[in-house]
Amino acid sequence: MRGFVAIGEAMVELSSRVGADGESWRMAVAGDTLNTAWYARALLDGDWTVSYFTALGTDRYSRRIRDFITASGIETGLIRTVPDRRPGLYMIHQQDGDRHFTYWRDMSAARLLADDTDALRRAVLGADIVYFSGITLAILQADRRAALIAEVAAARAAGARVAFDPNIRPALWSGGDGLKASLAAAAAVSDVVLPTFGDELPLFGDKDLLATARRYCAYGAREVVVKNGAEATLVLHHGGQFESLPPRVGEVVDATGAGDSFNGAYLARRAMGDPPEAAVRMAHRVAGICIRHPGALVPPHTLAPEQVP
Numbered sequence: 265m266r267g268f269v270a271i272g273e274a275m276v277e278l279s280s281r282v283g284a285d286g287e288s289w290r291m292a293v294a295g296d297t298l299n300t301a302w303y304a305r306a307l308l309d310g311d312w313t314v315s316y317f318t319a320l321g322t323d324r325y326s327r328r329i330r331d332f333i334t335a336s337g338i339e340t341g342l343i344r345t346v347p348d349r350r351p352g353l354y355m356i357h358q359q360d361g362d363r364h365f366t367y368w369r370d371m372s373a374a375r376l377l378a379d380d381t382d383a384l385r386r387a388v389l390g391a392d393i394v395y396f397s398g399i400t401l402a403i404l405q406a407d408r409r410a411a412l413i414a415e416v417a418a419a420r421a422a423g424a425r426v427a428f429d430p431n432i433r434p435a436l437w438s439g440g441d442g443l444k445a446s447l448a449a450a451a452a453v454s455d456v457v458l459p460t461f462g463d464e465l466p467l468f469g470d471k472d473l474l475a476t477a478r479r480y481c482a483y484g485a486r487e488v489v490v491k492n493g494a495e496a497t498l499v500l501h502h503g504g505q506f507e508s509l510p511p512r513v514g515e516v517v518d519a520t521g522a523g524d525s526f527n528g529a530y531l532a533r534r535a536m537g538d539p540p541e542a543a544v545r546m547a548h549r550v551a552g553i554c555i556r557h558p559g560a561l562v563p564p565h566t567l568a569p570e571q572v573p
């Protein structure tokens with residue numbers, strides 16, 4: 265068996281719908297790295313196990329998150345338990361054609377996911393693919409962030425392929441606490457980096473997607489996939505480059521999870537041997553399904569092979 269391990273925070277997700285009887289809220293389980301693990305699990309074949317590493321409490325909602333992850337076919341055996349903490353929560357708001365998030369996660373259990381270095385090491389050692397994000401880093405104290413990057417680097421030295429999405433969320437980084445340096449340090453231990461141009465532009469002022477891709481290559485990445493919403497994705501791979509245009513999607517219900525679902529599909533297809541061109545095409549199809557549904561995750565039947573051949 266081969267192993268895909270994702271590290272980060274799983275939360276309670278609330279998304280709203282306005283119907284005849286007013287606004288109603290739907291509760292789900294999501295979180296960027298969990299979303300990617302979930303889509304990867306849906307698309308990887310039976311030769312792969314997918315595991316999620318985080319920290320959860322012992323309360324009702326922590327149990328619900330754990331049960332959901334297990335029911336999705338993702339291993340939860342290595343998840344840390346922090347009895348006096350609860351999971352974080354976020355609400356999705358649609359505005360100006362995009363999704364926006366409000367968080368309640370300052371004291372979440374996941375903030376302590378890297379406190380036990382041995383647990384972290386057990387989670388990543390022996391994995392074939394390790395996946396983490398800028399959100400995983402943002403929720404940690406600076407020394408724990410460094411510890412996590414060191415464990416990821418050790419897993420890579422032991423043979424893992426490392427994938428990282430910068431997933432820049434300025435709201436999670438207080439001024440001057442090392443956002444840019446953390447992204448550079450993470451990319452330096454990564455093989456594949458999957459940034460979103462719209463997140464990179466305001467922080468780095470990149471003039472185009474190539475500038476974003478080159479920056480992550482300069483940090484050390486070998487394969488960079490720059491997503492750009494409905495516009496063409498740019499892939500830099502072993503010195504070559506190409507662009508791929510996503511198919512047009514009719515009505516966008518909620519863009520939450522577009523990037524994460526793209527990553528899950530891209531990494532799953534690369535893991536199973538597809539070249540980047542075919543992996544990007546599949547990733548666009550899956551992201552197109554994601555954004556036609558509320559919340560980050562879709563009803564599993566919408567990813568059946570006849571839907572995404």
Ligand SMILES: O=C(O)C(=O)C[C@H](O)[C@H](O)COP(=O)(O)O
Binds near residue numbers: 294295296299523
């Ligand atoms: O922001 C966070 O901390 C979350 O994890 C909540 C969301 O599930 C992802 O952020 C969605 O990510 P996108 O694929 O970029 O839409």
